[in-house]
Amino acid sequence: MKKIYHILSIAGTDPVGGAGIQSDLKTFSALGAYGITIVTSLVAQNTRGVQLVYPISADFVAMQMESVFSDVRIDSAKIGMVGQASIIHVIAEKLKKYTVPWLILDTVMVSKSGDLLLDKNAVSSLRNLLLPLASVITPNLPEAAILLGCTPAINENQMRQQGRSLLKLGCQVVIMKGGHLASNSSPDWLISSDYELRLESMRISTQHTHGTGCTLSAALAALRPRYNNWQQTLQAAKAWLQQALLHADDLNIGKGIGPVHHFYDKW
DSSP: OOOOEEEOOOOOOOOSSSSSSHHHHHHHHTTOOOEEEEEEEEEEEEETTEEEEEEOEEEEHHOOOOOOOHTTOEEEEEEEEOOOOHHHHHHHHHHSOOOOOOOOEEEBBTTTTHHHHHHHHGHIIIIIGGGGSSSSSBBBBHHHHHTTSSSSOOOHHHHHHHHHHHHTOOEEEEEEOTTTTTSEEEEEEEEEESSSEEEEEEOOOOOOTHHHHHHHHHHHHHGGGGGGHHHHHHHHHHHHHHHHHHOOOOOOOOSSBBBBTTTTTOO
């Protein structure tokens, strides 16, 4: 019998299903994994922006984590929107108590529409408590700059330098996402203490990119148990996401920046 992997998402919500918990569940399902969730924030948002963030208490997040880990085997996990420092503290505490083979940290700070998704006073908690627990982190260029307290990289050499600096904060692997570079392609750099690998994707001509960061980190979590290393995992995740972006225009969701098509090969 084929093994079904159990993949956990710790993140906020998105009512229109393009990002956050809802997007993660779609990604897990599209890639043949069973999705499990722990909600950190209730977010009123749509394709045009974030209207309101309603934080959940840290105690309730802790209870959700106890409920999940005391009952279900977790093969891989991703952390997305955490919102505030108190929630970061309880997540870190529980992850030290329970073992997760692979932990992907998507350093969510700002939405695609520019809305703040992480309290400014929580950045240091994210950097000091969650980064050292992560198997891999997936910052875009503005997020990497915030974590390092510097200006965003404007070329690939600076991307690599900042990736190496992030490694020193304690994570095992850094995936520097180059979507913000002014270039015709979208290069990513996979950086560890042993190697640096460049993976390039052509930019897709679509405005519908809502939730691409959430979707990539969820795909990494869903696929990592199947592959031998992060290089193979990232290559497979990017290939799948590229197709989801190519078919994003097939959907007609909202009046702003719509989601990618998670089920492009099934509908």
